[in-house]
Amino acid sequence: MSEDDVAGVGEYEGAAAGWGALKAVADAVRGQMAVVKETRGLLSMNQPHGFDCPGCAWPDPKHTSSFEFCENGAKAVAWEATAKRTTPEFFATHTASELWKWSDFDLENEGRLTHPMVYDQATDRYLPISWDEALAKIGAALRELPHPDMAEFYTSGRASNEAAFLYQLFAREYGTNNFPDCSNMCHEATSVGLPESIGVGKGTVTLEDFDHCDALFCIGHNPGTNHPRMLTTLREVSKRGVPIIVFNPLRERGLERFTSPQHPVEMLTLSSTPIASTYYLVKVGGDIAVLKGIMKTLLALDEKSRSEGGPDVLDRDFIRNHTTGIDELLVDLQMTSWDAIEEASGLSRSDIEFAGNVYAKAGRVIINYGMGITQHRHGTGNVQQIANLLMLRGNIGRKGAGISPLRGHSNVQGDRTVGITEAPSDELLDGIVRVFGFEPPRNKGHNAIESIEAIRDGRSKALVCLGGNLAVAMSDPQTTFKAMRNLDLAVHIATKLNRSHLLVAKQSFILPCLGRTEIDIQATGRQSVTVEDSMSMVHASRGGLKPASEHLRSEPEIIAGMALATLPNTRVGWTDLVSDYGKIRDSIEAVFPAFADFNARIKKPGGFRLYVAASEREWLTPTGKANFLVYPGLDEDPRVANREALTLTTIRSHDQYNTTIYGLNDRYRGITGRRDVVFVNERDLASRGLKHGDLVDVSVVPDAVSKPDKRVMRNLTAVAHNIAQGAIAAYYPEANVLVALDHYDTKSGTPSYRSTPVLLRASPNHEVLRRLVETAKVEEVYGT
Structure with missing residues (x-):
């Protein structure tokens, strides 16, 4: 190993997908030891009569191929359809305190949960419990709370x-609107910002619109992984x-070039298709x-153009007939200097003007964006400026044009709907009264941040x-x-063990549920569920694999059981609804008329x-029109005035889906077998007297709530990377230690995972530490 070599850090020369993806799929399936079962599952994923991918929310094409899944979708299925099991015998062998020391990867890699479990404080172990006893204890604990608003009901987007x-029906009949959910942590800025701008918190495009666009802008997302x-x-x-114009702080392979596994010529010739026609490394x-x-x-x-007698560049008919607020926006833009724009963006005026010319020449433009836009202190403002840009040329409500937020979880949008x-x-509340005959609470409940507070x-x-x-x-x-360890009751409906389950309350329960891939049989027979993708398409999902355990119950069945155990005077026919999911869909349709003919249409x-x-x-909207909304300033964080500050963005590795870690590799970024790295621009390293491979500490720029001695990641390996100057990137969720609970978008409540000012320093004795790291086996260490 030369002096410049760093253990587990290299270069990836290939395109996104291609043979590397096929190998990763094979390794994922083989690693979970259920090859025949998982392969059968993959062939029915995203097919008309199969199950919906438990991964991302990208829509299915109208004409599906023989296999309609990607590498990370295959990993998600392998992870769920694994042959590994987390049984009562496993819990009998390991205390919760011992399991807390395990990595997140190792916890989930134990496999599928098989039995309902209850935590026993005396032995510090989870013990098996019958379903009836577990539900009865949960119901009793919820009834004992002095007020329903002392309970929080979290929802995953899966x-x-x-x-x-x-x-939501159970929680509202119980008496609360406390619904922290994963949307609060990802696209809440979309759900809050777009209704103010265009009257709906969803994207306006369909998959077919991509066949007709004249330009495509991709801002703050990484399709190759997410x-x-x-x-x-x-x-x-x-x-x-x-033309595909990309604005992103990091060079991401999936936005550069792609080898399609479904096109034999590209695979056999090792060729690829370029994606971005222009790629700008914008500052975080x-x-x-x-x-x-x-x-x-x-x-x-x-x-x-107008001064020369040419056509309008702005769509004045659209602006006049469909919008309000243009005058205020024009004043704001006039007052914003190019010097300030260049400083804040890290890009030159000529680069931005080039992108503006591409936009101006295109008749139909789609703008895609991800959490690189929403997970900021001013994520709502980011979203609304995208809407402003589209509206200036009438690019909303037009074929081949529109706004396209890229959701993460497969049904995070549907859950909100x-x-x-x-x-x-x-x-919504009036619909519940009309259909079910009880009066739900009408006060605002807690989002994710408010729930933790x-x-x-x-x-x-x-x-x-x-x-x-x-x-x-x-x-x-x-x-x-610390907060969660002080709960009286914690209930987790889950397929696998994870770290949240080990933050034990006075009473803690793990209730194992069916996965998306598995057969769900209720009183009237085999059931289907439905999901909504990023483009508002609702379709059925029907599992085909044998459940991992005979003791598993479906999520609807578990929820109904909790409701019956908690609400002795319930007005809802829970047993009847769960017997036939078509009756649940009838109820959804009755509350939400947009789902007309729900059962027929799926x-x-x-x-x-x-x-x-x-x-x-x-x-x-209240104005009856789309609204141009001004964001004052350029999203400057005063802490970045510290000349040594860099801005941290958290990122996912390619072996990861949200908090689920499939493995310790990040193929496209050249990382193998480790997660204890931080990606830094080479100039930023040099200006601090550092170099590629040095051991560094990352700490927050101190303010009223963030103390540098408490918010620090120590002994990370600095990796020189193609990232915008002034920015650094580290893996989520480990880097969450640097993000204070109080740092979030005040309009949407979205945590600022991607805009945290930090300081970068050499770790004490970093040369000695570096040699130790490079000669030892590199393992994931949670919360380094």
Whole structure:
């Protein structure tokens, strides 16, 4: 090993997907020791009569191929359909305190949970418990709370529409609107920002719109890892010669080039399709500056063209007939200087003007964005500036154009559609009264941040989790972990063991549920569930694999059981609803008229699209029009005034889906067998007297709530990477230790996982530490 070599750090020269992806799929299936079962499952994933991918929410094409899954979707299925089991015998062998020391990967890699379990404080172990006893104890504990608002009901985005609808119905009949959910931590800025702008908190495009766009902008997302099936769509757009403009702080292989496993010529010739026609490394947090710069470019082009007798660049008919607020936006853009834009974005005026010219020349433009836009202190402002840019040229409600938020979880959008929200509308609550005959609470409940604050302060004493790994997903584990250990009741409906289950309360229960891939049989026979993808398509999902244990219950069945155990005078026919999920869908339709003919329409291959008013240029806003909304300034964080500060963005590795760690590799970034790294621009390293491979400490820039001695990651290996100057990147969820609970977008409550000012320093004795790390086996260490 030369002096410049670093253990587990190299270069990946290949394109996204290709043979590397096929090998990774084979390794994932082989590693879970259920080859025949998992392979059979993969062939029915995303097929018309199969199950929906438990991974991302990218929509299915109308004409599916013989296999319609990606590498990370295959990993998700292998992870769920594993032959490994976490049995009562396993829990008898290991105390909760011992398991806490395990890595997140090792906890989930033990396999599927098989029995309902209850924590025993005397032995510090989880013990088996019957379903009836577990539900009775949970119901009694919930009834004993002094007030329903002392309970929090968390929802993972992998829950089906049917499960989510029953869950919100149960909690509201119980008496609370406390619904922290994974959307609060990812796309809540979309759910809050877009309704103010265009009247709906969803994207306005369909998959078919990508066949007709003239330009495509990709901002703050990484399709190669987080939604790989999108690469097929990007490939088709690129093949048409459409410019694809990328703004992202890191070079991501999936946005550079792609080898499609479904195209034999590319596979056999080892060729690839370029994706981005232009790729800009924008500063972390520089998105508003870029968007304002592009809008300033449009205004200048419009003025020049009109002065020369040419056509309008702005769509004045659209602006006049469909929008309000243009004058205020024009004033704001005029007052924003190019010097400030260049400083905040890290890009030159000429680069931004080039992108603006591409946008101006295109008749139809789609803008895709991900959590690189939403997970900021001003994520709502980011989203609304994207809407402003699209509206200036009428690119909403037009074929081949629109706004395209890229959701993560497979049904996070659907959960919100069927009522998982802490701020319910009168329409939702009135529908519950009309259909079920009880009066639900009408006060605003808790989002994710507010739930942790309430648990921390002792105002909430019970937590019920419908899937997920809330404690690990949340920012500020120092606060979150301590708070959750003070609960009176913790209930986890789950397929696998995770760290949140080990934050034991006075009473803690693990309730094992069926996975998306498994057969669900109720009183009337085999059942299907439904999900909604990022583009508002609702379709059925039907598992085909034998359940991992005869003791598993479906999520709807577990929720109904908790409701019956908790609510002795319930007005809801829980047993009848669970006997036939079609009756749940009838109830959803009765509460939400947008689901008209729900059961009939999901029988159609591919399902149906919910009505999205903004797609039809119907604006469900108080003004009755789409609103240009001004964001003052350029999203400057005063802590970055510290000249040594860098801005941290958290990222997912390629062997990861949200908090689930499939392995310790990050293939496209050249990382093998480790996660204890931080990606830094080489110039930023040099300016601090550091170099590639040095051991470094990353600490927050101190302020009123963040003390540098408490918020620090120590002994990370610095990796020189193609990342924007002024930015660094570290893996989520480990880097959550640097994000204070108090640092979030005040409008949406989204934690600022991607805009934390930090300091980078050489670790004490870093040369000695480096040699030790490079000669030892590199293992994942949670919360380094």
